[in-house]
Every structure is written in structure tokens, then in C-alpha cells.
Amino acid sequence: MGRMRAYRRGGRGKGAVLPGSSPQTGGKTGKKRKTWKAPVPCRGGRPGGSRLRASSLSPSLPLSRKIKSNYGNLPFAERWLTRDLSRIRLQVTLRDLLSANVLRPYYVLKEVEDGLVAQAEHTMIVTEEGCEVTTR
Secondary structure, three states: OHHHHHHHHHOOOOOOOOOOOOOEEOOOOOOEEEOOOOOHHHOEEEEOOOOOOOOOOHHHHHHHHHHHHHHOOOOEEHHHHOOOOOHHHHHHHHHHHHHOOOEEEEOOEEEOOOOEEEOOOOOEEEEOOEEEEOOO
């Protein structure tokens, strides 16, 4: 969490993206920034290794169990959980799980001009005759 705070304080300038990321822009300027307040439908998370304590996080326990059983350690989107809780209650519960380090956030990348950043990948098999794309 300390690393994220450092980026929050100093990394909001034009083109600020976390090291190691390779996003592609949607055909605009190519300057990217990382948004720390992602749009609600796009914010997701990934279950972490911390355990919930039975104190103040007990209302979050059923949602934490559901996330773990449905998604395991894979990332998920907040909008996938809206059937179970109201939008406000879901946001509060996810915020509690994030602050307890039960979930790790994955933020939305946006371009400087507020265009969304997309990244597409293919899996390929390289043979002597060339490359064969296996994902389409």
C-alpha cells in the first residue's frame, strides 16, 4: 500500500503509468495516466492472502467468501457482484476489504484526454513454418 501512496502523491502528471505496464492507447495522443478513482463499473480486485478478523469486518465475510469461491485468485469486476448487494453497500464492503488487505485493487488506465486504454493479446505457437495464433 505504501507504493500506491507514493504514486498517488507524485504520479498524477501527464503520462504517469506504473513501471512494468505496457498499455496500448485507443488512437489518441498516446499519453497515459493511471486513474486512482476508477469508474464504479470498471473497478475490480484480486483476492489477497490476508485473513478476515471477526471484528469490524464481519459484515464483509459473506462477500469475501463468495468472491473466493467464485473467482479464486483471479481478478473480477465490481459490476459482477451487484446482484447480491446494493451499489452503496457493495462499495462500502469492497472498501473495507481493500483497507484490510483482503483484496488488491486493479485500477483503470486512462489516457490524458480521458480516452480508455485497451490492451489485446494473442497466444501463439511458433513453428518452423511461421506463427499460429491460437486465440481469436
